[in-house]
Amino acid sequence: MTGADAAPIRGNQHRALSILTIGYFVGFAGVVVYGPVATEFEDVLGLSGVLLGLLVAAPQLTGSLLRIPFSAWADSAGAKKPFAILLGLSALGMGGLLTILITTYPDGLSMVHYPLIFVFGxxxxxxxxxxxxxxxxxxxWYRANRRGTMLALFAGLGTTSPGLFTIVSPIALGAVGLTGTYAAWFVFLLVGTVVFVMFAVDSPYFQYRKRGLEESEAKAKAADAGQELFPSGDAMQSIRTAATIPRSWMLTAMFFVSFGGYLALTTWYPSYWHxxxxxDIQTAGIVTALTFTLLSALFRAAGGAVSDRFGGEVTTISSFVVVVVSTLALVFTHDLYVALVATVTLGAGLGVASAAIYQLLPRYVPDAVGGASGLVGGLGGFGGFVVPPILGLFVDLQGVSGYATGFVVYLVVGLLALAIAVSLYRDQPAPTTPSVPAPADD
Known part of the structure; x- marks a missing residue:
């Protein structure tokens, strides 16, 4: 055994969770790259409802679809490299957007620049x-008895960044202008990327593999270090395996509603309130963050523990009932206070459902966690790109009242997700015993 083989792994599960959450917080802020200041672009470019919906949804196009290949890549090479590349690409896009604003805004910015603004977004x-x-x-990194809670902490705390940026962006817009706002954002991304690269660590199995150990030996040593689940094949195999399992697609459909809904409405709500x-724009951003974006993220963080306690199937059923009732209220009300209460409950339902779905994923697709995570997160999160233009179409067809009636979209898909959740409850798999014993968590 060489010295490299015998050396302990770098970091531990708590360090991994912390730096992954910080990195995700930095990257996930891109969800609202246009949402909180959408009115500024709408006024300068003269956008229709559909074009506005496409613009605020632009970050979800790559943010959703790239989850599929990158999560599968993490399943074959470890998480640090693909995670760092994604943050770097995000910084590159923000740099391109900043360059356009520096050279054209405000007098030279026009619809001619819309395609570039969309691409950089x-x-x-x-x-x-x-x-x-x-x-x-x-x-x-984590064993089954704590996995749901830790996944929810990562997802819940990481997704607080859009809420904070929804508050800060309109304030920064008033203080330093549109260009200054994006310049500060660009610096934030660069610093966050550097911090992640410096402190991130791969899970034990990948650390041993990168030291040259054979697969079986790496698994054995990683199991001694506390790792319970392991990748079953290369990146494409992980995706293909997950795609052959019907439950992967059921989880994807539910995530399209829950997390896709969170993404879409996070960018759409500022325009709805305004x-x-x-x-006004600043108040609309603050209300969006406090009643929906931040609150939903916090509910999501708690949703993992709820799922571990009561089961993911029961939790998803309860959550989608809340989603259906909330959207039904939003379709028919123009009253501000009713809309505020309905938005809070909608955010709670979407947040808890998102956590419960990922608590179910390792149990439903244990042999292709990376591929399934990519399918569920990528195609499911794609709802954040698909839905805002549809909401914009309601506005184009019905005027201002379309901001309310557009919620019928979530009423319909919420009912479909509820039906899937009930189906999973009726046919849930029996608990499985891990094939490799693992010591207690650190």
């Missing part, structure tokens, strides 16, 4: 895809 959203990479890594209820 999409590139800025690459950091969102780090979600599935982090989910894969944490799944390998145009339907008459709140």
């Amino acid at each position: 999409a590139l800025s959203g690459c950091g969102i895809a780090a979600f599935s990479v982090g989910i894969t890594d944490i799944t390998y 145009n339907l209820h008459g709140l």
Whole structure:
């Protein structure tokens, strides 16, 4: 045995969770790269409801679809490298957007620049895809009895950044202007990327593999270090394996509603509060953050513990009942206070459901966690890109009242997700015993 083989692993599960959460916090802020200041772009460019919906959803295009290949890559090479690349791409997109603003804003900015603004917004959203990479890594770091709680902490705390940026961006817009706001954001991304690269560590199995150990020996030593689950094949094999399991697609459909809904409404709500209820831009951002974005993230952080206690199936059923009732209220009300209460409950339902779905994932797809994480997070999160233009279409067709009636979209998909959750409850798999015993967590 060489000295490298005998050396202890770098870091521990708590360090991994901390730096992954920080990195995700940095990257996930890209969700709202346009949302909180959408009115500024809407006024300068003269955007229709559909074009506005496409613009605020641009970060979700890459942030969702890149989850599939990058999480599977993490399943074959470890999480640090793909995670760092995603953060770097996000910084590159923000740098491109900043360059456009420096050279054209305000007098030279026009619809001619819309395609570039869309592309750089999409590139800025690459950091969102780090979600599935982090989910894969944490799944390998933690044992089953704590995994749901730790996954929810990672996802819940990491997703607080859009809420904070939804508050800060309109304030920064008033203080330093649009260009200054994005310049500060660019620096934030660069610093966050450097911090992640300096402190991130791969899970034990990948550390031993990178030291040259054969697969069987690396698994044995990683098991001694506390790792319970292991990748079963290369990146593409992980995706193919997950895609052959029907439950992967059921989880994906539910995540399309829960997390996709969170992404879509985080970017759409500022315009909803501003145009339907008459709140100014700064107030609309603060209300969005406090009643939905931040609150939903906190509910998501608690959702893992709830799922571990009561079971993911029961938790998803309860959560989607809350989603259906909340959206039904939002469709028919123009009253500000009713809308505030319905938004809070909607955010709670979406947040807890998102946590419960990922608590179920390792149990439903134990042989392809990375591939399943990519499918669920990527195609599921794609709801954040698909839905805002549809909401914009309601506005184009019905005017201001379309901001309310557009919620019928979530009423319908919420009912579909509820039906899937009930189906999973009726046909849930029996508990499995890990094939490799593991010592207690650190």
